[in-house]
Amino acid sequence: MLTETNQTTPHRWAVLGVLCAGLLMVGMDLTVLHVAVPTISRQLLPSGSELLWIVDSYALTVAAGLITCGTLGDRFGRKRMLMAGFVVFGLASAAAALSVAPGQLIAARAALGVGGAMIMASTPAIIKAVFPDDRERSVAIGLWTAANSVGVSVGPLLGGLLIEHFWWGSVFLVNVTIVVLAVFGGALLVPESRNARPGRWDAVSAGMSAVGLGTVVYAFQQLGEHDGSQPVAWIPAILGMVLLIGFVVRQRRISHPLLDVAQFADRRFSLSALCILGCYGAYTALLFLLTQRFQLLEGSSPLGAGLALVPLALANAGGAAVAPRFAARWGRRPGLSGGLLLCALALAAFALFGATGNYAALVAAGLGSGAVMTLGSDAILGVAKPERAGEAGAVQETSFSLGAGLGLAVLGTVLSVVYRSDFAPVPGASAQEWDTARSSLGAATEVATRTGGRVGEALRGAAEHAFDAGFAIATGSAAVVLALLGGLAWRGLRESGRRGH
Numbered sequence: 394m395l396t397e398t399n400q401t402t403p404h405r406w407a408v409l410g411v412l413c414a415g416l417l418m419v420g421m422d423l424t425v426l427h428v429a430v431p432t433i434s435r436q437l438l439p440s441g442s443e444l445l446w447i448v449d450s451y452a453l454t455v456a457a458g459l460i461t462c463g464t465l466g467d468r469f470g471r472k473r474m475l476m477a478g479f480v481v482f483g484l485a486s487a488a489a490a491l492s493v494a495p496g497q498l499i500a501a502r503a504a505l506g507v508g509g510a511m512i513m514a515s516t517p518a519i520i521k522a523v524f525p526d527d528r529e530r531s532v533a534i535g536l537w538t539a540a541n542s543v544g545v546s547v548g549p550l551l552g553g554l555l556i557e558h559f560w561w562g563s564v565f566l567v568n569v570t571i572v573v574l575a576v577f578g579g580a581l582l583v584p585e586s587r588n589a590r591p592g593r594w595d596a597v598s599a600g601m602s603a604v605g606l607g608t609v610v611y612a613f614q615q616l617g618e619h620d621g622s623q624p625v626a627w628i629p630a631i632l633g634m635v636l637l638i639g640f641v642v643r644q645r646r647i648s649h650p651l652l653d654v655a656q657f658a659d660r661r662f663s664l665s666a667l668c669i670l671g672c673y674g675a676y677t678a679l680l681f682l683l684t685q686r687f688q689l690l691e692g693s694s695p696l697g698a699g700l701a702l703v704p705l706a707l708a709n710a711g712g713a714a715v716a717p718r719f720a721a722r723w724g725r726r727p728g729l730s731g732g733l734l735l736c737a738l739a740l741a742a743f744a745l746f747g748a749t750g751n752y753a754a755l756v757a758a759g760l761g762s763g764a765v766m767t768l769g770s771d772a773i774l775g776v777a778k779p780e781r782a783g784e785a786g787a788v789q790e791t792s793f794s795l796g797a798g799l800g801l802a803v804l805g806t807v808l809s810v811v812y813r814s815d816f817a818p819v820p821g822a823s824a825q826e827w828d829t830a831r832s833s834l835g836a837a838t839e840v841a842t843r844t845g846g847r848v849g850e851a852l853r854g855a856a857e858h859a860f861d862a863g864f865a866i867a868t869g870s871a872a873v874v875l876a877l878l879g880g881l882a883w884r885g886l887r888e889s890g891r892r893g894h
Contacts, residue, residue, distance in 0.1 A: 404582055405523040409533050411578040412516045413540035415479065418571045419509045420544025422451055423677065423797055425552040425564045427684045428695035432561045439495035446499045449611075452797050454506025455513065457607035459791045461599040462514035464651050468594055471515045471522070472585040476576060478511025483572030490562035490569075513793075517770070522586035531717040531771050538767040539713035541793070545677060546706030546759075549684050550699030557696050598643055598651035605636030606791070652788070662788075664885045665772035668729060669792040671878045672736055672765040674800020675871040679740070679758060680705070681801055682808065682864060686748055689838045690857050708756040712763025720768055726886040729768045733879035735761030737872045744869035747861060766793075804867040809833075811863035817855045821848040834860050 426433070426448055433439070439447060466474035485504035492498035520537060524530035555563040612630035644650035657663045680702065687698035712732070720728045739758035743751060773788065816831035826844060830837035830852050837856035841849040 408523050408582050409536060411575055411582055412519060413537055414571055414575050415512045416516060416537060416541040417544040418568050419512055420541040421548040421551060422505060422509065424545050424548030424680055427549050427681055428552045428688065428698055429556055429561045429564055432556055436561065437495050437498065443495040443499065447495065447502060450499050450502040451506045453607055453611060454503045455509045456791060456795050457603040458507055458510030459514050460602045460652055462510045464594065466515045466518060467587060470585050470587045471518045472583050474511050475515040475519065475583065476579055478508045478515065479572050479576050479579065481511060482508030483569050486565040486568035490565040519583060519586065523584065528721065531720065534771040535713050535717040535767040538770055539710040539763065542709045542713055542763055542766060543706055546680065546702060546709055549680065549702055553695030553699035557694065595647060595649065595651050598640060601636050601640040601643065602651065605633045605640055608633035609637065660885045661772050664882055665769040666788055666792045668733060668765055668878055668882055669769040670796040671874055672733060672762050673793050673796035675736065675740060675875060676758065676762040677797040678800040678804040683748055685834060686860065689834050690860065704752055705755045705759045708759025709763040712760035713767045716764040716767040725768050725772060726883065728764055729886065730879045730883040732761040732764030733875050733882060736765065737875040737879060740868045740872035740875065744865045744872060748864065804871060807867045807870055808863035811866050812859045815859040815862045819848065819851045819855050822852055830856060
């Protein structure tokens with residue numbers, strides 16, 4: 394067993410392969426349902442609220458459980474947490490595939506989130522334990538981040554391919570095969586590691602962090618579905634913020650905190666977490682918005698929509714793999730800030746020139762985001778104390794999961810508001826048809842198809858114009874935020890830029 398020493402694991406690259414398989418699987422499940430939503434809606438007949446929970450319960454549960462799982466792994470063993478996470482993920486995947494009612498699928502997706510949190514919170518700490526050498530760890534983090542990012546990017550492609558040949562539940566059965574291989578490989582290869590002097594585990598802090606993070610993510614997601622003046626949006630937000638503020642205050646006062654909040658005083662740690670959150674949020678939101686446009690406006694099949702995103706996936710993996718070499722030569726500071734600025738330029742290009750055929754922007758967004766995720770993750774783990782690597786990894790992964798949830802909620806809300814306000818009146822369409830069409834792009838395409846004729850074409854044209862206007866403002870807003878983050882990273886990391894840390 395590895396405690397917190399500088400022992401080197403002989404088969405460490407094989408260990409990394411097991412961890413990458415787990416992160417590939419967890420990443421795929423963030424996006425694999427993007428192309429399956431229309432099919433699930435027809436076959437399970439969920440209500441609007443149930444459909445929201447089918448899509449969002451996974452990311453919500455992952456975000457809520459990461460800090461707790463990370464600290465439990467530090468205390469009881471990170472390999473144990475990883476292996477248990479694989480088992481939970483596999484069983485939940487089988488349950489999701491066999492679901493016959495919306496409630497069953499929601500529960501299975503939430504259980505998938507629990508397993509995902511256990512896997513994601515364990516892997517960064519295991520990497521730190523088996524790769525004590527800074528240079529090797531940087532390369533390992535790059536490959537590991539690439540696996541997660543490729544999973545997120547490949548999710549729509551894999552989902553589209555399976556749905557065209559099998560039933561929608563097949564998108565989850567892929568996980569079962571990966572889990573069997575990962576459990577076998579993990580049992581043989583992954584060494585156990587833990588904090589040699591764990592403090593007392595604080596259940597109150599664990600509950601405050603989980604419920605606080607969960608309600609904040611839920612509140613932002615509700616903003617995309619409801620008017621911001623409605624209590625369903627702002628009451629959970631207030632509750633979540635109160636719990637998170639109370640959590641921070643409690644960590645500063647108790648003798649054995651669940652999370653060492655003093656880590657955030659290090660600018661490398663806090664800025665890296667912020668950069669990951671912003672960049673990953675923009676990246677996952679872009680994936681979802683492009684998938685919807687390709688299917689609903691351009692008429693692509695689920696598989697066609699997934700194939701259109703392949704350049705983004707490949708560029709993301711390339712950026713993650715190349716970033717450590719760039720940082721070794723030029724420093725982490727220019728790599729991190731440069732990746733953010735490249736993403737900002739790509740999003741600005743989408744805002745100015747649209748999404749159709751804009752492959753240069755796809756590639757640039759993938760390269761920049763891959764670099765940011767890799768270098769930000771490496772910075773967080775490099776700063777963390779070895780005995781608290783699990784909780785540092787949980788902070789890092791919380792940045793990923795919160796970014797995924799908040800990015801889609803915030804940019805989706807921006808697009809929805811612009812879409813509704815920009816949807817022009819359509820001569821010949823009834824008030825009910827027009828009002829339904831302006832509620833969402835999916836509703837507009839269905840109404841246009843049902844109406845047909847010149848009125849249907851006019852409704853489709855109005856929807857396309859409104860969506861493109863919202864897409865431009867959403868991507869333009871994200872570009873501004875990422876450019877500001879790039880400048881902040883350049884300035885905030887300047888003292889350590891010479892050595893790349």
